[in-house]
Amino acid sequence: MDSEKWAEKVRQDFPALKKKRGGKPPIYFDNACTTLVPQTVIDAINDYYTGFPGCAGARSRHWFSQEVNDRIEGNEEKGIKGSRRIIKEFINAASEKEIIFTQNTSHAINIVALGYKFKPGDVVLLSDKEHNSNLLPWLRLQKKGVIKVDHVNTNEDGSFNLDALRQKLANNNVALVSMAYTTNLTGYTIPAEEIIKLAHAHGAKVLLDAAQTMSHRQIDVQKLDVDFLAFSIHKMCGPRGVGVLYGKRAYLGRAAHEEDETADVIEPAVLGGGTVGDTTYNSYSLLEPPERFEVGIQDYPGQIAAGAAVEYLQNIGIDKISGQMNRLNDFLTKELLKRYGDTGWFRILGPKDAGQRGGILTFEVKRPNAVGIAEELSDKNNVMIRDGVFCVHSYLNYICGEGWLRPKIPTEHKMIYRASLYFYSTIEECKVFLDTLDTIFKERSYI
Amino acid sequence: MDELVVKYYRRLCREGFEHNGEIKSPDIFLDTVGEKIRICSHVSHAYLHIYIRISEGKIEDIKYLCTCDPTANVVVEILCSILKGKTIIEAEALTENDFTNALGSTDDEFLKKVRGIIELLHRGLDRYKAGIR
Numbered sequence: 001m002d003s004e005k006w007a008e009k010v011r012q013d014f015p016a017l018k019k020k021r022g023g024k025p026p027i028y029f030d031n032a033c034t035t036l037v038p039q040t041v042i043d044a045i046n047d048y049y050t051g052f053p054g055c056a057g058a059r060s061r062h063w064f065s066q067e068v069n070d071r072i073e074g075n076e077e078k079g080i081k082g083s084r085r086i087i088k089e090f091i092n093a094a095s096e097k098e099i100i101f102t103q104n105t106s107h108a109i110n111i112v113a114l115g116y117k118f119k120p121g122d123v124v125l126l127s128d129k130e131h132n133s134n135l136l137p138w139l140r141l142q143k144k145g146v147i148k149v150d151h152v153n154t155n156e157d158g159s160f161n162l163d164a165l166r167q168k169l170a171n172n173n174v175a176l177v178s179m180a181y182t183t184n185l186t187g188y189t190i191p192a193e194e195i196i197k198l199a200h201a202h203g204a205k206v207l208l209d210a211a212q213t214m215s216h217r218q219i220d221v222q223k224l225d226v227d228f229l230a231f232s233i234h235k236m237c238g239p240r241g242v243g244v245l246y247g248k249r250a251y252l253g254r255a256a257h258e259e260d261e262t263a264d265v266i267e268p269a270v271l272g273g274g275t276v277g278d279t280t281y282n283s284y285s286l287l288e289p290p291e292r293f294e295v296g297i298q299d300y301p302g303q304i305a306a307g308a309a310v311e312y313l314q315n316i317g318i319d320k321i322s323g324q325m326n327r328l329n330d331f332l333t334k335e336l337l338k339r340y341g342d343t344g345w346f347r348i349l350g351p352k353d354a355g356q357r358g359g360i361l362t363f364e365v366k367r368p369n370a371v372g373i374a375e376e377l378s379d380k381n382n383v384m385i386r387d388g389v390f391c392v393h394s395y396l397n398y399i400c401g402e403g404w405l406r407p408k409i410p411t412e413h414k415m416i417y418r419a420s421l422y423f424y425s426t427i428e429e430c431k432v433f434l435d436t437l438d439t440i441f442k443e444r445s446y447i
Numbered sequence: 448m449d450e451l452v453v454k455y456y457r458r459l460c461r462e463g464f465e466h467n468g469e470i471k472s473p474d475i476f477l478d479t480v481g482e483k484i485r486i487c488s489h490v491s492h493a494y495l496h497i498y499i500r501i502s503e504g505k506i507e508d509i510k511y512l513c514t515c516d517p518t519a520n521v522v523v524e525i526l527c528s529i530l531k532g533k534t535i536i537e538a539e540a541l542t543e544n545d546f547t548n549a550l551g552s553t554d555d556e557f558l559k560k561v562r563g564i565i566e567l568l569h570r571g572l573d574r575y576k577a578g579i580r
Binding site for chain 2: 331368369371372374375376388389405406407408409410413415440443444445
C-alpha cells in the first residue's frame with residue numbers, strides 16, 4: 001500500500017479528522033503541541049467511566065477497583081497486560097517499578113528537580129533551546145542557591161555541539177545533564193547516546209525530556225543508559241493530563257523507607273495518600289516506587305488510556321510513523337524553500353535537512369504585520385498550525401534580542417510559525433497548507 | 448481577507464504606514480491589552496497602543512504602535528486619518544459608517560475590529576473628560 005493510501009486508512013481511526021467546518025475537513029498540523037486521539041483510546045476512557053469508575057491502588061479491593069487495577073497494573077490470569085507494563089516494555093525499562101505516572105512532562109521533570117539531592121556547587125547543564133518545562137525547575141533551584149545552571153550552545157547549523165559539552169563537563173561540577181531529546185522549536189534530536197556516555201564518564205547523571213521524541217522514535221532506556229526520561233502521553237495519541245517519569249531503580253529507591261538513606265535516591269516532591277506504608281502522629285514510612293511518587297487519587301482513565309495509546313502506536317509501527325513524518329516534512333521543506341528561499345524574510349529554523357527535524361517545520365516570517373497568519377490559515381481552510389514563542393522564550397529572546405516581540409515599526413515585525421506533522425498527515429493536506437499560505441502572503445504583499 | 452482591506456493594506460506597504468509612531472506624554476493613551484479589547488490578533492504578544500495629543504478641544508495629533516494583523520493595521524490607520532483635526536465631540540460621534548465609508552467595505556472581520564477600536568476610543572475620551580490620565 002502506498003503511503004497516501006496507508007495514511008487515508010489510519011485516518012479512519014480518528015473521529016476528529018471526520019469533522020468538517022464550512023464544508024472543509026480539518027488540517028491538523030499542530031501535533032508537536034498535542035496529537036489527535038484514535039477511537040480505541042477514547043473507548044478506553046469511556047470504558048472506565050461507564051464500566052468501573054472506582055479507585056485503584058491499595059485503597060479498595062472491590063469489583064470496580066479490581067477492574068481498574070487490572071488495566072493499570074495488569075492481570076496475567078485474565079490476560080491483561082496493564083498500562084504500566086505496556087509502557088515498561090515500550091521503552092524497555094528493567095522493571096515496572098521504574099515507570100511513574102505523572103500529569104505530564106513538566107510534572108515529571110519537577111519530580112526530579114525537587115527530589116534530587118544536590119550538593120553545594122552542583123551544576124545542572126541544559127541545552128540552549130530548552131522548553132520552559134526543562135528550564136524553570138532548574139532556574140528556581142538556582143535562584144534558591146541550590147545549584148548553578150549552565151547551558152551548551154548549539155552549532156551554527158543547528159546541530160548539537162559535542163565539543164562544547166565536553167568542555168562544560170570537564171570544567172564544571174556537573175551533577176546532572178538535563179536536555180530536550182528532541183527540541184520542540186526545530187524538531188532536532190540531540191545525539192543522546194554520545195551525550196550520556198560523556199556525562200557518565202564525568203560522573204554526571206542524565207535526564208532526557210523526551211516529550212517530542214516518544215511519538216516517532218523507538219527509545220530503549222537500557223541501551224541508552226539514560227538515568228531519567230520524561231514524556232507526555234498526549235503527544236502520542238493518548239489522553240491529556242498523563243505523563244511518565246522513567247528512572248533507574250537505583251535512583252527511585254529499591255525498597256520502602258529508603259528515601260532518606262541513600263544520596264542517589266530522589267525524594268518524592270509531594271507526599272500524601274497513596275505514597276505511604278504507615279504513619280504515626282510523629283513519623284511515616286513510604287511505599288516502594290512507583291507508588292511513593294504517585295500521590296493522591298490518580299487519573300485512572302487517563303492511565304488506562306495511556307496503555308491503549310502506546311499499543312495503538314506499536315500496532316502502527318514507530319518506523320512507519322517516522323518514515324511518514326520525514327517524507328511529508330521533506331516535501332514541505334523543499335516546496336517552501338523553492339517558493340520563498342531561506343535567506344531573507346522567510347527562514348526555516350534549525351537544520352535545513354528535513355530528515356533531522358522529524359515532523360516539525362518552524363519558519364520565521366520577517367514582514368510587516370507578520371502576526372495573524374496562523375489565524376488566517378485556520379479561518380480560510382481549517383489549517384491548524386502554531387505561532388508564538390513555543391515556550392522557548394529564553395532562546396528566542398537571546399537570538400532575536402529583548403523586545404523583539406514589540407517592534408516600533410511594522411517593517412521590523414517578525415513572527416515565528418510552526419507546522420508539525422504526524423503519521424496521519426497527508427501530502428494533499430500539505431498542498432492545501434502551502435496554497436493557503438501562498439494566498440495569505442500574496443494578500444499581504446509579502447510576495 | 449477582504450479585497451478592499453487587501454487593497455488598502457497594500458497601499459500602506461507601498462507608501463508607508465503614515466500614522467505609525469509614538470507621541471511622548473500624550474493626553475490620551477489607549478492600550479488594547481490593558482483594556483482587554485482584542486483588535487490585533489489572538490497571539491499573546493499582539494498589541495496596539497494609540498497616542499492622542501489634544502489641543503484646544505481638538506485632536507491635534509494621533510499615532511500608534513502595534514504588533515497586529517493587516518486588517519487591524521488598516522482599521523487603526525483609518526481611525527487616525529479620520530480623527531486628526533476633529534473635536535472631542537466629533538470624535539465621540541464616530542460610527543462604523545465612518546469606517547465603511549473610508550474603506551468602501553462592510554466586511555465582517557473589518558467591522559468587528561472597527562467596533563473594538565470605537566469602544567477603545569470612547570473609553571479613552573471618557574477618561575480624558577473625567578481628568579484621568
